[in-house]
Amino acid sequence: MQTLQGIAVSPGVAIGEALVIDNEGFRIPQRFVARDAVQAEIARLTDAIAGADQEIAANRDTVTEQLGKHYGAIFGAHLKMLHDTRLRREIESMIRQKHYSPEYAVSRTMRRYAKVFQSLDNAFMKERSQDIFDIEKRLLKHLLRDRREDVSQLSSPVVLLAHNLTPSETANLNRKYALGFVTEAGGPGSHTAIVAEAMRLPAVVATGPFLTDVSGGDLVIIDGNLGRVILQPDEETVAKYRYEAEEHRSVEARLKSFATKAATTSDGERIQLYGNIEFPYEVDQCQAGGADGIGLYRTEFLYLNAKKEPTESTHYKAYKKVLLAMGDKPVCVRTLDLGADKLVDDADAGDEKNPVLGLRSIRLTLRNVPLFRTQLRAILRASTLGKVQVMFPLITTLKELRQAKMLLSDVMEDLEESKIDFDRHIKVGIMAEVPATALMLERFLDEVDFVSIGTNDLIQYTLAVDRSNKDVASMYTASEPAVLRLIRMSIQAAGRVNKPVNVCGQMSGNILYTMLLLGFGLRHFSVPPASILEIKKVVSSVNIKQCQRIARRAMSMEHSQDIRNYLKEELRKQVPELVP
Amino acid sequence: MDSDNQLKAKKSVEVKNPQGLHLRPGEVFTRTASEFKSTIEVISGDRRVDGKSLLDIATLGASQGTQLEIEAHGPDAEAAVEVLAKIVETSSVDELTKEP
Incomplete structure (x- = not known):
């Protein structure tokens, strides 16, 4: 172990x-073989050794000819290892006695040898583990010849x-x-x-x-x-x-009773609970949990799965599936939110030193207008099928928002000219995930119908922490006072002008923060489908006054750890069955 | 000749090759060892491995200056130990592999 x-x-x-x-x-999919297949499996092993032998011998001859006997002898040694009687005995006995598949037996045996080599003090011998892996790879290649499959x-x-x-x-x-x-x-x-x-x-x-x-x-x-x-x-x-x-x-079974109930606090405040999805099939779980809509429909999968840029019809079909399933409930489609490095066949990609601060998301789509238009057209066309909203990610300046909206109107005009029906009053929103945007949100709110706070990026940009860097990853937390203050500011700014605001980052799906966010004034949550029932349970167990008191107390604290401890303690008081 | 099969020979040697008893000298060693009828074992400290298995020999990681014991059991034990000891005490692989 x-x-x-x-x-x-x-x-x-x-x-x-x-x-x-x-x-x-x-891939070595099968660990065991049937008892009566042992003989056939050993024959397969023998064939694989013969195949590897031919390859190595051919290599040895070529290398000897081109580089000299010294180098050729390396492969001579490989041959000798391949035919090592002890090795062969060990592999065969695993197949005969333990009924391991030849693939598994080869891998187990070779890796044991490689480990011994790696443990040696001698640097030269340590490297011999590479020779072992080389031989292992050859044998597996021959064994898996016809069965090498894609993941x-x-x-x-x-x-x-x-x-x-x-x-x-x-x-x-x-x-x-x-x-x-x-x-x-x-x-x-x-x-x-x-x-x-x-x-x-x-x-x-x-x-x-x-x-x-x-x-x-x-x-x-x-x-x-x-x-x-x-x-x-x-x-x-x-x-x-x-x-x-x-x-x-x-626990999940007990939460099931919440599926048919709305998310309402104990003092009667109705909370809108949406699901975050990436794939159309995730709608099923949102429906099963009784979600009030889709607050975040990520569309990156359309670009990642494809060998080439997705067509308007590919987009449309994916949106249609979700819209038809959701009926008259809102579905918020977020436009492409990828870095240039993730897009297929993008020749410009690759040499960015700092991709999260680079050409990604709305910055990328505003520079690839045809690609952006394709997606916007599909979203608009789908808007007749249900209650579609469109959301732009990573908006940092008002200028970007205006450019994106202008492009949207432009596509609308095209559709009108072509007499294609769409919802003229489609709601347009932005992600607030850059501190600049959260700070300027009042201005942005004049020009959008709704805002969604993306905490994942907001945390990373506010705290200047890359959470994939293990040396600083522990600093990445939603409970840092500066992050909480930006979130509270944003919620309150939207509240003042009476425009819907939700939180859609991972934070909103974490029950630790539910009461705090309610206390900040949040009334719309967009969470991973798997969290819907849990969040409903928490919402229904608390009242707004309590949450406001908790929020005030948390915001008086200075350290993220203290805030988390405090929130956990409060959650345990209110909903003990969800806190381990 | 029952007693012939019980023959046992043993010899202590020091690895002379600057790179140790690595794969190429090991290859010569095990190839030679395999030509004998006797079972052959190589002992380094508390480890004892099969002298006819290159992989086993290599796992000893015997570097230059390491003291090894070669032990043979069988009818040609004496000769085997002598020949194999020579290989371990030879300082260059080329001497072993050069054409006759």
């Missing part, structure tokens, strides 16, 4: 067999372990078989992390290197709540996690 600590990016627990994905996409083609339930996963790889995972994932690299703000949460896949990122310690097929537990990964857990640990999963399910 070995425990790794990473950053939790998507909650939940997954227990399953490991699928290790390296740069070449190897999108999973055929049995697995937990994915990789150095890194791209957002599109994540988005394309088959939810039936992908139980969760762990990546050595990555950060909590990444799109991969957001996609994982949307797909409700427990995920941990930034564990640091560990892939050489696991073999495909090993049992792994992913604890997406604590950011923990347990390799080859013992029975007791597995039992403990299964028990917790059971507990979690029973």
